Amino acid sequence: MYALEIRGLGKTFRGKKLRTVEALKGIDLCVEQGEVLGFLGPNGAGKSTTIKCLMGLIRPTVGSATILGRDIASAEARTSVGYLPENPAFYDYLSAEEYLLFVGRAFGMQGDLLSRRCEEVLKQLELWEPRRRLIRTYSKGMVQRVGLAQVLLHDPEVYILDEPMSGLDPIGRALVKEIVLDLKRRGKCVFFSTHITDDVEKVCDRVAVINHGELKVVDRVENILMRGTEGYAVSIAAADGSVEERVVAEAQLQGVISDAVAAGRSILKVEPRRKSMEAFFLDIVGH
Numbered sequence: 001m002y003a004l005e006i007r008g009l010g011k012t013f014r015g016k017k018l019r020t021v022e023a024l025k026g027i028d029l030c031v032e033q034g035e036v037l038g039f040l041g042p043n044g045a046g047k048s049t050t051i052k053c054l055m056g057l058i059r060p061t062v063g064s065a066t067i068l069g070r071d072i073a074s075a076e077a078r079t080s081v082g083y084l085p086e087n088p089a090f091y092d093y094l095s096a097e098e099y100l101l102f103v104g105r106a107f108g109m110q111g112d113l114l115s116r117r118c119e120e121v122l123k124q125l126e127l128w129e130p131r132r133r134l135i136r137t138y139s140k141g142m143v144q145r146v147g148l149a150q151v152l153l154h155d156p157e158v159y160i161l162d163e164p165m166s167g168l169d170p171i172g173r174a175l176v177k178e179i180v181l182d183l184k185r186r187g188k189c190v191f192f193s194t195h196i197t198d199d200v201e202k203v204c205d206r207v208a209v210i211n212h213g214e215l216k217v218v219d220r221v222e223n224i225l226m227r228g229t230e231g232y233a234v235s236i237a238a239a240d241g242s243v244e245e246r247v248v249a250e251a252q253l254q255g256v257i258s259d260a261v262a263a264g265r266s267i268l269k270v271e272p273r274r275k276s277m278e279a280f281f282l283d284i285v286g287h
């Protein structure tokens with residue numbers, strides 16, 4: 001059973017004067033339990049539309065999806081998910097602590113379990129000190145961290161995060177990456193959208209690239225990086241101790257090494273030169 005299974009998901013928005021936007025054009029995607037999948041795409045690609053369909057916030061025009069084998073329309077599917085919206089908005093006349101107690105009760109938590117989990121996630125998200133301050137006095141990054149705290153609170157099996165790193169400074173981003181890796185270690189499934197390639201390279205097992213409502217590539221991060229080998233950097237030492245570095249294509253590699261050895265020079269290092277995830281992403285989306 002997949003943690004997340006999306007079959008032929010499509011969404012057409014109908015606007016004024018019969019104007020339609022085909023935001024999703026039939027997406028098929030499965031994510032395993034214990035897997036971190038980065039859902040990568042430029043602005044307007046269809047990431048939030050996919051996530052809103054999964055969370056039942058909008059209805060797909062065609063297709064279906066399940067979470068841990070349960071239809072996304074069911075209450076059971078929703079309770080097994082931790083969801084972070086793209087622009088989380090909270091009851092800002094509550095403190096972070098009050099808000100988390102409210103969320104926990106909505107998930108059926110109470111008593112010691114609820115107060116213990118509140119304390120744990122407030123500490124994990126570095127919100128313990130300001131926990132009694134009203135959310136309206138928080139900075140943008142703090143509000144984003146309240147969003148992540150409510151995602152983690154009920155310890156669900158599946159996490160659907162819409163741009164979890166947005167609005168965070170480098171320290172906050174590192175914290176989120178650490179949280180995602182910790183969820184992975186604990187066998188959870190994390191599906192998160194982003195347009196930042198570096199986030200994907202560091203924490204994901206697989207990447208799904210979406211553009212204009214269509215999935216363009218779904219593959220393991222290491223395959224994508226290997227596929228993008230541009231050549232090899234060869235470091236060659238001369239007899240006088242000087243080092244020369246040359247970048248050569250795969251077809252010339254053997255010849256360059258043989259020639260250098262025949263000339264009495266040593267090969268110090270041969271390293272593949274890979275395309276970055278960013279270059280790969282820009283190729284896919286056609287820039």
Ligand SMILES: Nc1ncnc2c1ncn2[C@@H]1O[C@H](COP(=O)(O)OP(=O)(O)OP(=O)(O)O)[C@@H](O)[C@H]1O
Binds near residue numbers: 014015021022049050
């Ligand atoms: N309610 C709506 N009515 C009409 N069009 C919409 C609606 N919501 C989204 N769209 C359109 O659907 C397309 C996909 O939008 P979506 O918000 O899913 O993109 P995204 O990949 O999440 O982008 P971003 O990175 O900018 O958040 C866009 O062309 C957008 O303008």
